[in-house]
Amino acid sequence: MGKVTGFLEIDRADRKYAPASDRIRHYREFTLPLSEAATKDQASRCMNCGIPYCHNGCPVNNQIPDWNDLVYQGEWQEALRNLHSTNNFPEFTGRVCPAPCEASCTLNLQDQPVTIKSIECAIVDRGWAEGWIKPEVASHKTGKRIAVIGSGPAGLACAQQLARVGHEVVVFEKNSKPGGLLRYGIPDFKMEKRYIDQRVTQMREEGIIFRCDVNVGQDVSVDQLKAEFDAVVLAGGAEKPRDLPIPGRDLVGIHFAMDFLPQQNRRVGHEPLHAPEPILASGKHVVVIGGGDTGSDCIGTSVRQGALSVTQLEIMPRPPEKENKLMVWPDWPLKLRTSSSHEEGAERDFAVNTVKFQGQNGVLKHLRVTKVDDKFQPIPGTEFDLKADLVLLAMGFVSPMQEGLVAQTGAKLDARGNVAADTLSYKSSQEKIFACGDMRRGQSLVVWAIREGRQCAASVDQFLMGSTVLPR
Numbered sequence: 001m002g003k004v005t006g007f008l009e010i011d012r013a014d015r016k017y018a019p020a021s022d023r024i025r026h027y028r029e030f031t032l033p034l035s036e037a038a039t040k041d042q043a044s045r046c047m048n049c050g051i052p053y054c055h056n057g058c059p060v061n062n063q064i065p066d067w068n069d070l071v072y073q074g075e076w077q078e079a080l081r082n083l084h085s086t087n088n089f090p091e092f093t094g095r096v097c098p099a100p101c102e103a104s105c106t107l108n109l110q111d112q113p114v115t116i117k118s119i120e121c122a123i124v125d126r127g128w129a130e131g132w133i134k135p136e137v138a139s140h141k142t143g144k145r146i147a148v149i150g151s152g153p154a155g156l157a158c159a160q161q162l163a164r165v166g167h168e169v170v171v172f173e174k175n176s177k178p179g180g181l182l183r184y185g186i187p188d189f190k191m192e193k194r195y196i197d198q199r200v201t202q203m204r205e206e207g208i209i210f211r212c213d214v215n216v217g218q219d220v221s222v223d224q225l226k227a228e229f230d231a232v233v234l235a236g237g238a239e240k241p242r243d244l245p246i247p248g249r250d251l252v253g254i255h256f257a258m259d260f261l262p263q264q265n266r267r268v269g270h271e272p273l274h275a276p277e278p279i280l281a282s283g284k285h286v287v288v289i290g291g292g293d294t295g296s297d298c299i300g301t302s303v304r305q306g307a308l309s310v311t312q313l314e315i316m317p318r319p320p321e322k323e324n325k326l327m328v329w330p331d332w333p334l335k336l337r338t339s340s341s342h343e344e345g346a347e348r349d350f351a352v353n354t355v356k357f358q359g360q361n362g363v364l365k366h367l368r369v370t371k372v373d374d375k376f377q378p379i380p381g382t383e384f385d386l387k388a389d390l391v392l393l394a395m396g397f398v399s400p401m402q403e404g405l406v407a408q409t410g411a412k413l414d415a416r417g418n419v420a421a422d423t424l425s426y427k428s429s430q431e432k433i434f435a436c437g438d439m440r441r442g443q444s445l446v447v448w449a450i451r452e453g454r455q456c457a458a459s460v461d462q463f464l465m466g467s468t469v470l471p472r
């Protein structure tokens, strides 16, 4: 433990954002890092509370009190080593993780939690800046070959773990660049893509081969991969979006969020759009249906593109401003969350459902919306119209796409249509086929994808070698 009285003397202080009026003019990150001295102060607030609930709150079980102490002692390189022992990509989670660790911090019971996520980010950013992060090339080769399908956080973590114990790993990715939703879903203003590029460079130097622009199930069959490789890992994500099949759904101007967001990321990355038409919010009244992360990203992107107005509709009731900590701690609390994108100028309406889309000459003009009760039933007499030129559907994802890859594996699916595999073996019902990340657990978080990729790698290594030194 760093400073015994740190939590009594020092208030929580976290990274700030550049002013909204400045940041909406570009797509770069706008979070302002804490100074080294402020980061050290914040690390000293960690109480060494005996039972660190944050270990369990964090899906990769980061050893948070240990690296807080190391940062307080100025042992940054050792803090980085410790952090990497549980998390392959702290620069991703340090930027986009919702930080369930902070909800479960013991200090959060009576006070404000330790700024765990910001400290994590500071450690790894310093590691890159100082040149401490180097390729970790395996000292011996096993001669085993593994195909990882999908280069999101699950596929990347799985591939890196397997390469580091000497396996030959080939990552197949249908998009032109690796990263999955980190690259094509999450906007640059939340995470710039150079962080993916530098990790991919490290992974290439560790011997991993990336084969992009290859859609498995279409350009190469699963049977071919099974013949060529000793194991195949399915890490293709959960890409099937939830639709809103109500009258007027076929009007021009209604799109899934994931038809809209990747286009902007591709523009920023100077990539071709790969789309039949550009979808832009510029000069439009935009309505975002769905209140999660994806909805927030649609707001921030629409604002940057110059939308006239942005409204977000959420079917759930407005959550309380503050949680009752004594009731919910150490679990993730239900409370009103206002993202940086919300602060940039969106109207939010809760407990509302869209009844129909209305248009003229086949083009969207309005939404008919109704208030709903706590059972999501329409409340008579509460209907109203909302002007809209562009509707973005951000209501989550149902499951992986079934056609192509998943169908070709012949693997059993769970009740929700995900590839069925347990979290001990990560084995699908098919010989030598494994599954991890959103493709196995359904739509989730980057940190859960990293955890599953790491654990799946341990299971694949065990399967191929009869034992493993990889952590679970």
Ligand SMILES: Cc1cc2nc3c(=O)[nH]c(=O)nc-3n(C[C@H](O)[C@H](O)[C@H](O)COP(=O)(O)OP(=O)(O)OC[C@H]3O[C@@H](n4cnc5c(N)ncnc54)[C@H](O)[C@@H]3O)c2cc1C
Binding pocket: 096, 097, 098, 149, 150, 151, 152, 153, 154, 155, 172, 173, 174, 175, 179, 180, 181, 182, 185, 186, 190, 214, 215, 216, 217, 235, 236, 237, 238, 258, 261, 293, 294, 297, 404, 405, 436, 437, 438, 439, 443, 444, 445, 446, 447, 449
């Ligand atoms: C817009 C948006 C914003 C989000 N924001 C956050 C956030 O802020 N914080 C957070 O923690 N989580 C966020 N998430 C969720 C998070 O991104 C996902 O949970 C995570 O990326 C899942 O990782 P994955 O590796 O399982 O799958 P993915 O990241 O989906 O990667 C799967 C990869 O597999 C590839 N693939 C699929 N099929 C094939 C095939 N047949 N052949 C070859 N390649 C294939 C895909 O192209 C893709 O690159 C967000 C999600 C979205 C959509």
Ligand code: SF4
Binding pocket: 057, 058, 059, 060, 061, 062, 064, 087, 093, 094, 097, 098, 099, 100, 101, 102, 116, 117, 120, 447
């Ligand atoms: S990965 Fe997420 S949950 Fe884990 S320590 Fe970092 S911010 Fe917290």
